[in-house]
Amino acid sequence: xxxxxxxxxxxxxxxxxxxxxxxxxxxxxxxxxxxxxxxxxxxxxxxxxxxxxxxxxxxxxxxxxxxxxxxxxxxxxxxxxxxxxxxxxxxxxxxxxxxxxxxxxxxxxxxxxxxxxxxxxxxxxxxxxxxxxxxxxxxxxxxxxxxxxxxxxxxxxxxxxxxxxxxxxxxxxxxxxxxxxxxxxxxxxxxxxxxxxxxxxxxxxxxxxxxxxxxxxxxxxxxxxxxxxxxxxxxxxxxxxxxxxxxxxxxxxxxxxxxxxxxxxxxxxxxxxxxxxxxxxxxxxxxxxxxxxxxxxxxxxxxxxxxx
Amino acid sequence: xxxxxxxxxxxxxxxxxxxxxxxxxxxxxxxxxxxxxxxxxxxxxxxxxxxxxxxxxxxxxxxxxxxxxxxxxxxxxxxxxxxxxxxxxxxxxxxxxxxxxxxxxxxxxxxxxxxxxxxxxxxxxxxxxxxxxxxxxxxxxxxxxxxxxxxxxxxxxxxxxxxxxxxxxxxxxxxxxxxxxxxxxxxxxxxxxxxxxxxxxxxxxxxxxxxxxxxxxxxxxxxxxxxxxxxxxxxxxxxxxxxxxxxxxxxxxxxxxxxxxxxxxxxxxxxxxxxxxxxxxxxxxxxxxxxxxxxxxxxxxxxxxxxx
Numbered sequence: 001x002x003x004x005x006x007x008x009x010x011x012x013x014x015x016x017x018x019x020x021x022x023x024x025x026x027x028x029x030x031x032x033x034x035x036x037x038x039x040x041x042x043x044x045x046x047x048x049x050x051x052x053x054x055x056x057x058x059x060x061x062x063x064x065x066x067x068x069x070x071x072x073x074x075x076x077x078x079x080x081x082x083x084x085x086x087x088x089x090x091x092x093x094x095x096x097x098x099x100x101x102x103x104x105x106x107x108x109x110x111x112x113x114x115x116x117x118x119x120x121x122x123x124x125x126x127x128x129x130x131x132x133x134x135x136x137x138x139x140x141x142x143x144x145x146x147x148x149x150x151x152x153x154x155x156x157x158x159x160x161x162x163x164x165x166x167x168x169x170x171x172x173x174x175x176x177x178x179x180x181x182x183x184x185x186x187x188x189x190x191x192x193x194x195x196x197x198x199x200x201x202x203x204x205x206x207x208x209x210x211x212x213x214x215x216x217x218x219x220x221x222x223x224x225x226x227x228x229x230x231x232x233x234x235x236x237x238x239x240x241x242x243x244x245x246x247x248x249x250x251x252x253x254x255x256x257x258x259x260x261x262x263x264x265x266x267x268x269x270x271x272x273x274x275x276x277x278x279x280x281x282x283x284x285x286x287x288x289x290x291x292x293x294x295x296x297x298x299x300x301x302x303x304x305x306x307x308x
Numbered sequence: 309x310x311x312x313x314x315x316x317x318x319x320x321x322x323x324x325x326x327x328x329x330x331x332x333x334x335x336x337x338x339x340x341x342x343x344x345x346x347x348x349x350x351x352x353x354x355x356x357x358x359x360x361x362x363x364x365x366x367x368x369x370x371x372x373x374x375x376x377x378x379x380x381x382x383x384x385x386x387x388x389x390x391x392x393x394x395x396x397x398x399x400x401x402x403x404x405x406x407x408x409x410x411x412x413x414x415x416x417x418x419x420x421x422x423x424x425x426x427x428x429x430x431x432x433x434x435x436x437x438x439x440x441x442x443x444x445x446x447x448x449x450x451x452x453x454x455x456x457x458x459x460x461x462x463x464x465x466x467x468x469x470x471x472x473x474x475x476x477x478x479x480x481x482x483x484x485x486x487x488x489x490x491x492x493x494x495x496x497x498x499x500x501x502x503x504x505x506x507x508x509x510x511x512x513x514x515x516x517x518x519x520x521x522x523x524x525x526x527x528x529x530x531x532x533x534x535x536x537x538x539x540x541x542x543x544x545x546x547x548x549x550x551x552x553x554x555x556x557x558x559x560x561x562x563x564x565x566x567x568x569x570x571x572x573x574x575x576x577x578x579x580x581x582x583x584x585x586x587x588x589x590x591x592x593x594x595x596x597x598x599x600x601x602x603x604x605x606x607x608x609x610x611x612x613x614x615x616x
Contacts, residue, residue, distance in 0.1 A: 199507055200608035211611070213604035220597065289528065289597040296521035297605075300508035303519070 002027040004070040012130035014076030024169035030060040048140030069094035075101045080267040105272025109151040121151035145172040149179030184229035189244045192221035194258035195294040206253040224288045228281035310335040312378040320438035322384030332477035338368040356448030377402035383409045388575040413580025417459040429459035453480040457487030492537035497552045500529035502566035503602040514561040532596045536589035
């Protein structure tokens with residue numbers, strides 16, 4: 001009996017990692033809504049540097065009851081749609097089903113733990129530049145790595161097994177004993193670049209770095225995030241900033257996913273990426289004036305756009 | 309021989325104060341460009357609470373040479389157009405001509421002093437909610453007061469004479485011995501409300517105050533401005549914040565002038581309102597993280613809009 005994997009959320013992240021796993025002949029089952037018929041008919045195509053994946057036939061379904069119990073559920077929904085998981089997940093569960101959230105920001109593991117039991121929950125950080133360029137095509141621009149960990153405990157044998165599944169599919173994957181530390185490390189990038197790109201009127205990474213004042217603001221925001229992580233008890237080194245700046249410099253003209261969402265009129269993960277980190281920083285007594293104003297502006301922008 | 313007044317810049321501020329002075333039979337001469345013929349034909353109309361000014365005939369000109377020497381030149385151009393003053397002002401000067409800038413922010417008196425001599429320069433702060441609703445109509449929503457002072461010196465007899473001119477025209481006007489202190493006091497309002505209104509996607513004052521996180525950010529920005537003013541040697545009390553919050557609460561749904569400019573695609577006074585205060589705060593060693601990020605975002609937004 002194979003290792004059954006369900007993918008919930010078939011945007012760029014779900015499509016890419018699910019597609020790679022399927023291409024490596026893992027037993028993958030996609031839960032889809034709007035694009036189900038199109039993808040059934042045309043397949044799913046992944047293009048990347050030295051990478052070409054053509055999936056002609058895909059297991060996809062419009063209800064999780066049709067999928068049934070799985071060993072691993074990969075959750076790549078927008079965090080703003082988490083409430084839907086309460087109905088979507090239960091048909092996928094057997095006693096030992098693992099729930100792996102690949103979502104951004106803070107609070108997603110907590111939501112899954114509260115809803116389905118903490119022992120099921122793993123989290124993954126995706127360091128990848130992706131864009132869905134059509135309903136059936138995903139473009140990978142850069143990177144692709146996943147950092148995988150358990151919710152509130154060190155890595156377990158199963159964590160390494162899941163990592164091995166990803167590696168078998170050609171995805172670089174490493175395992176961490178401190179998932180939250182890695183989440184903060186990723187926020188060092190997402191908080192400045194996803195936020196400023198929207199507030200500055202739609203700038204990509206190259207344009208942000210080329211603007212001296214904006215680049216300085218991004219750096220200062222990164223410092224705030226590192227300080228907040230440390231105040232929250234995660235020993236995130238200052239080198240996280242240099243690492244992220246180095247990554248960013250090689251991205252070229254990359255539009256952060258939140259900017260793409262904003263431009264397409266999709267929901268933004270304001271609470272997961274900015275709100276929850278800000279609240280945790282505050283409780284821990286960290287000073288985060290820039291994060292505070294970026295959060296307030298993004299929230300007001302989204303609220304205004306919704307009521308418009 | 310009367311007291312000759314020239315008005316440079318016939319947007320809402322120049323039109324309102326010039327119009328009020330003209331209606332009180334001061335000897336007022338408007339320098340105009342695009343709207344000259346329309347205003348010559350149709351006059352200038354000011355509407356406000358308990359205020360109705362109908363100027364059927366107006367002295368307006370399309371060159372300052374046609375106006376000739378004046379006793380007072382009221383400068384209400386956008387600060388971004390200051391370079392034009394180098395040509396516009398000289399024909400208006402006699403030996404004792406006073407140059408009164410009613411522009412926003414910091415750096416305008418300095419520009420006039422450098423270009424035409426410090427002894428000519430006065431500055432005025434307009435506390436007024438205005439909007440030009442057509443080429444010939446100005447709507448005043450609230451307030452109207454001017455605070456008047458000399459550039460880098462205490463009030464002189466002439467300062468009081470100019471104030472008397474305004475009062476004769478029904479404009480509340482008081483004189484200050486510390487113009488820069490008053491400029492910082494006004495920035496306590498302009499820096500947060502003009503900036504956040506744009507960055508939050510076009511919110512008026514009522515919407516900003518109704519948004520808890522944004523209201524808190526506005527307040528925190530005000531604290532930064534007060535701290536910066538004090539670091540720069542101006543004893544601005546904390547009560548300036550409460551005073552501005554009180555004013556704002558009675559404004560209703562008012563769109564700050566910079567937001568109106570942004571929505572109309574006009575130039576924004578980014579350097580005068582945010583850039584120059586930030587630079588002075590930095591030199592004085594004040595911590596202004598929120599001002600820094602607001603400035604960077606506004607600048608990037610404007611740069612992007614121009615290149616689009």
